[in-house]
Amino acid sequence: MALDVATTGAGVTPVPMEQPDVTRNIVVPRRHPGRWLAVAVLAILALQFAQAISVNPNFHWDVYLTYLFSPQVVRGVGWTLLLTVVAMTVAIVVAGLLVVVRDTDNPILRGIAYAWVWFFRGTPVYTQLLFWGLFAVLFPNLSLTVPFGPEIVSVETKYIVTPALAAILGLGFNESAYLTEIFRAGFNSIDRGQAEAAQALGMRRAKIWWRILMPQAMRVIIPPTGNEAIGMLKMTSLVLAIPFTLDLTFATNAISNRIYLPIPLLMVAATWYLAITSLLMVGQFYLERHFGKGVSVHPARVE
Template sequence: MTASTSGDGPAGADPVPNRIDARPVPRPGRLVSAVVVLVLAAMALHGLVTNENFRWDIVWLYLRDTTVVRGVGWTLVLTAGAMVVAIALAVTLAVMRRSGNPVMRWTSWFYIWFFRGTPVYTQLVFWGLLSVLYPRLSIGIPFGPEFFVFDTGDLITAFWAAMFGLALNEAAYLAEIVRAGLGSVDPGQSEAAKALGMKDSKILRRIVLPQAMRVIVPPTGNETISMLKTTSLVLAVPFTLELTFVTNSIGNRIFLPIPLLMVAAIWYLFITSILMVGQHYVERYYGRGFGTDHTPRRPRQAAIAAAGTTKEDPFMDVTP
């Protein structure tokens, strides 16, 4: 390292005196590892493209097939519907878990314990057999008169059984995510809001939840992507219009299961990529005011980020 003395006079003088001309430390290991990874990736891609056993002509043909596209649509409907119901139920369970009412608290705990402790496939099987276990459903007074009676098979079709089965299972996992997010908010803010006369429901809606979203959104995005692939288990209901079942049926019919599995994999990768992009923007929205590592920025760090530079003067840093 040498001191830079560029400039012949005041007009060309370096504005920073005694600037150090620092040179980066050579790291040959980075170059070698990058070359190795690129070579392995190229070999894998070459083997994937040139292998005739994948039958890429069949893959391209059925990638746009009407039945397959319809299966993609039903998969998206199942994923979106199940996640909406699961998120609403998860927030309710998380609030119940933090309640001072022991009945609410233990009811939430039992729900989470039961649905997290049993496989989702088993739960879906029971939902599919609901009309056998309970041929009819009624609303009335326990051990008393019935006001409304419904035929279970007509009320809960395969689609609704699949969607609610996925949602009830997912809510148990999301409830713990929401509870962790609510717990990450400083309780002093709730206490201050109560001192101002705000109701608990308004405190939750206006103060706690908006701040907890920074912690809730990333794992919820992962759960959404996981839900997209979990829809392949709704055959247990049975619901036979989703993507995996459709591609497997076509593959078995034409005796070419591998190309149709590739069709399903490509569609899943495409949808997952879109969801990941959406998750990125949602995380960035709720992470405003925080660094990339989700730690609060100090005043000078925020000013530097706003100015578009990454240089910091250690002697000018202001610590609150």
């Protein structure tokens, strides 16, 4: 209750005033019964699916556990990781060079870069791997000669282009064409005025790329490149075309052909691919967070 002050000749007399009754608005959170219903239905389906798989004798879980960490499978996992890392490194280096070449004023170099992307994006990766597998048959010898003159040195191709090198070149060159477009999109997302301002300050071209363009472009480049790395991991299963006989897919196929049980060995391969993919996704998350400092990457949520 508030007090009003009335002034009279005898002095100041406080007069009570009635306070208007104000009802406060209480905010009630919006209820989402549909979400809980969907969660309940999905939980029931998931439990039924897990039960159906776990008690099904056709999956041969004892065979799955026997070969999950067998030496042959673990060695295949190691070779698959090595192929993924080395081929992805080759692809990143080649793609970076192609992006720089396509930004030059030399029309010949630009034409070579465009032809590279056109060819490797336009032909299937399995066909490219077959070509690299037959490279030693198509070119039995690699030689260095004087033009229209004698041969200086010659070596058999099979000692240079081994199955491992053929797999790395086939995967790396194919992936470089896709990464070139990803890198180009990342650099094109940056305002060209920044590069022009750096040139006006006297910065060298290489320093502009490394200190100004690259850090900003990485925010756009990292997510699709992470997806390409995961795709490269699974693409290593195609190196059977070379043939490369040390990867995970070949190891599990060899065991399944020997014991005539393909399903448990397919699950072994799927488990390892899923585990490696999960690690790659964690690494991608931290890279995105590192290069996205100071920039909000979360879209607005609509209730």
